[in-house]
Amino acid sequence: xxxxxxxxxxxxxxxxxxxxxxxxxxxxxxxxxxxxxxxxxxxxxxxxxxxxxxxxxxxxxxxxxxxxxxxxxxxxxxxxxxxxxxxxxxxxxxxxxxxxxxxxxxxxxxxxxxxxxxxxxx
Amino acid sequence: xxxxxxxxxxxxxxxxxxxxxxxxxxxxxxxxxxxxxxxxxxxxxxxxxxxxxxxxxxxxxxxxxxxxxxxxxxxxxxxxxxxxxxxxxxxxxxxxxxxxxxxxxxxxxxxxxxxxxxxxxxxxxxxxxxxxxxxxxxxxxxxxxxxxxxxxxxxxxxxxxxxxxxxxxxxxxxxxxxxxxxxxxxxxxxx
Numbered sequence: 001x002x003x004x005x006x007x008x009x010x011x012x013x014x015x016x017x018x019x020x021x022x023x024x025x026x027x028x029x030x031x032x033x034x035x036x037x038x039x040x041x042x043x044x045x046x047x048x049x050x051x052x053x054x055x056x057x058x059x060x061x062x063x064x065x066x067x068x069x070x071x072x073x074x075x076x077x078x079x080x081x082x083x084x085x086x087x088x089x090x091x092x093x094x095x096x097x098x099x100x101x102x103x104x105x106x107x108x109x110x111x112x113x114x115x116x117x118x119x120x121x122x
Numbered sequence: 123x124x125x126x127x128x129x130x131x132x133x134x135x136x137x138x139x140x141x142x143x144x145x146x147x148x149x150x151x152x153x154x155x156x157x158x159x160x161x162x163x164x165x166x167x168x169x170x171x172x173x174x175x176x177x178x179x180x181x182x183x184x185x186x187x188x189x190x191x192x193x194x195x196x197x198x199x200x201x202x203x204x205x206x207x208x209x210x211x212x213x214x215x216x217x218x219x220x221x222x223x224x225x226x227x228x229x230x231x232x233x234x235x236x237x238x239x240x241x242x243x244x245x246x247x248x249x250x251x252x253x254x255x256x257x258x259x260x261x262x263x264x265x266x267x268x269x270x271x272x273x274x275x276x277x278x279x280x281x282x283x284x285x286x287x288x289x290x291x292x293x294x295x296x297x298x299x300x301x302x303x304x305x306x307x308x309x310x311x312x313x
Contacts (some may be wrong), residue, residue, distance in 0.1 A: 011141075012206060014203045014206070016258055017196055017200060017203070018196065019194075021192060021193065021195075021196040023155075024192045025189065025192060025221055028185065028188050028189060028192065028292035031306075031311060032181065032311070034183045034311070035313070043311070043312075044312070046310075047311040047312055048307055050307075051304050051306070051307050054301045055243050055298040055303050055304065055305045058195060058296050058299055058300050058303070059296070059300065061199075062195055062196075062198070062199045062292070062296045062299075063292075063293055063296045063297070068137065068145075069135070069136050069137055072137070075145060075146075075149050076145075076148070076149060076152065078149075079149045079152035079153060079156065080156070082153070082226060083152070083153070083156040083157070083160055085254065086156075086157065086160055087160045087163075087164070088164050090160075090161075090164065091164050094164040094165060094167070095164055095167055095168040100127075102264065103214050107168065107169075110169065110248075110249060111169055111170065111171055114169065114171030114172070114174075114175070114248050114249065115170070115174065
């Protein structure tokens, strides 16, 4: 190993990865059990809130993002900011099926036929 | 004594070039998967019928696959730890276990898809299924590619060669794991 890589490796503190994995598995179990309560807000929290926590734990402890040079974080955050721009720019057209002077007939038809097809399949 | 390619020896930015490239790949993958996930969320919120279609996905299979990927991520980071300690054979062993996790994930996915297709849910069955097969299929291709690359790196690592690559493939694998962490609630939980 080069002296630089060796020095860098020596600086990385490896935490107890098995313990972190155990926490991730417990969170997975909670996210699976959440919908069984039948409470919608709790289901959304256990599903998506826990997904964010799990992703954070993996990024921090397994990918060691916090130990990288700061601009690696900038690179990743910039990607996420562009995603947010994509969402906010496109969402009004996709998430609404009609506006003041327009109507998305295709989307409305898709909702109608999708509901019928799903009901038939059941 | 270990040997390294130039990508692992150069670090103009303070990060070895190979790892820097891995981070760039991950940033570009954020756009690929992020774009798909954002599109999915937008359509899912605008199409209530997708919830009915999503009720047909197999939560148990999805949860089992999440467990498999989380466990394979553990093996990937243990391989990194072994590589840091310059224990190539141990790193190779953990990399092979990680790849095994990847193949197990794909096997479960294969059975799951076969069942869904048999039930009549195909790519053209509607918006939800179109997204389901596209996103999960693209993710599956990433798992397959990662597992194959991991086996190639493991064969070098077993001889104590190119050990910094172990961390690079690990970073990629953890990212693929994170993508699945978000796909699981979107495709299997929110019904």
